[in-house]
Amino acid sequence: MxxxxxxxxxxxxxxxxxxxxxxxxxxxxxxxPGLIVIEEPRCKKCSKPIEDEEAEYCYDCNQKQFHYxxxxxxxxxxxxxxxxxxxxxxxxxxxxxxxxAEEFLKKFKDKLLxxxxxxxxxxxxxxxxxxxxxxxxxxxxxxxxSMELKVPVCSDIIIRKRKTTPQKELSxxxxxxxxxxxxxxxxxxxxxxxxxxxxILVDDIYTTxxxxxxxxxxxxxxxxKKVYFVSLCIGRGI
Numbered sequence: 001m002x003x004x005x006x007x008x009x010x011x012x013x014x015x016x017x018x019x020x021x022x023x024x025x026x027x028x029x030x031x032x033p034g035l036i037v038i039e040e041p042r043c044k045k046c047s048k049p050i051e052d053e054e055a056e057y058c059y060d061c062n063q064k065q066f067h068y069x070x071x072x073x074x075x076x077x078x079x080x081x082x083x084x085x086x087x088x089x090x091x092x093x094x095x096x097x098x099x100x101a102e103e104f105l106k107k108f109k110d111k112l113l114x115x116x117x118x119x120x121x122x123x124x125x126x127x128x129x130x131x132x133x134x135x136x137x138x139x140x141x142x143x144x145x146s147m148e149l150k151v152p153v154c155s156d157i158i159i160r161k162r163k164t165t166p167q168k169e170l171s172x173x174x175x176x177x178x179x180x181x182x183x184x185x186x187x188x189x190x191x192x193x194x195x196x197x198x199x200i201l202v203d204d205i206y207t208t209x210x211x212x213x214x215x216x217x218x219x220x221x222x223x224x225k226k227v228y229f230v231s232l233c234i235g236r237g238i
Contacts, residue, residue, distance in 0.1 A: 048237030058237030
């Protein structure tokens, strides 16, 4: 069955978006180095790569008070990563999430298990954007993580109540202002039936931290003790 499907719909590389020549691979071996895995030194708060080996935190985390505990990101958000994620989100390449999640878990599975989180919460899209796109990219990522971590996904804990200007069109300061009052608590029966002491927010891209921070504040206001986040890609630190 799988062989027949692959003959009709050959697997494409999540990095270059071309058909993979080598069977059994989820990405072209020659493309793999194009996605830059973040190594040490990295910010102990948000996971951004930093140049100063003596520094503990990046410039943003030194300048701003983020309310989450810590974050984990796999790749630097450069042009290669941007193109790859763009195909995933805007060209209907949902199958790329298999590769993304597999690579992410190779790096962070043990660390995430050590958090003993109660639930994975994908960053919500506004309902109009989700209808237009057909899916929530963070939701698919969370579901893949859930299968390996054995941590449930709750996508109705927080909702995006206000349609906002796309973050990529705004300055650093504007991004934080843009997301004020954009999120709120979701279904109250979900909160009343479960205790969420530790939550992992799930998203695809972290740049300024404005989206994760806005969601974190909502979760903490509802009684969550500790919030962590995971992201496929993250911007560079200083």
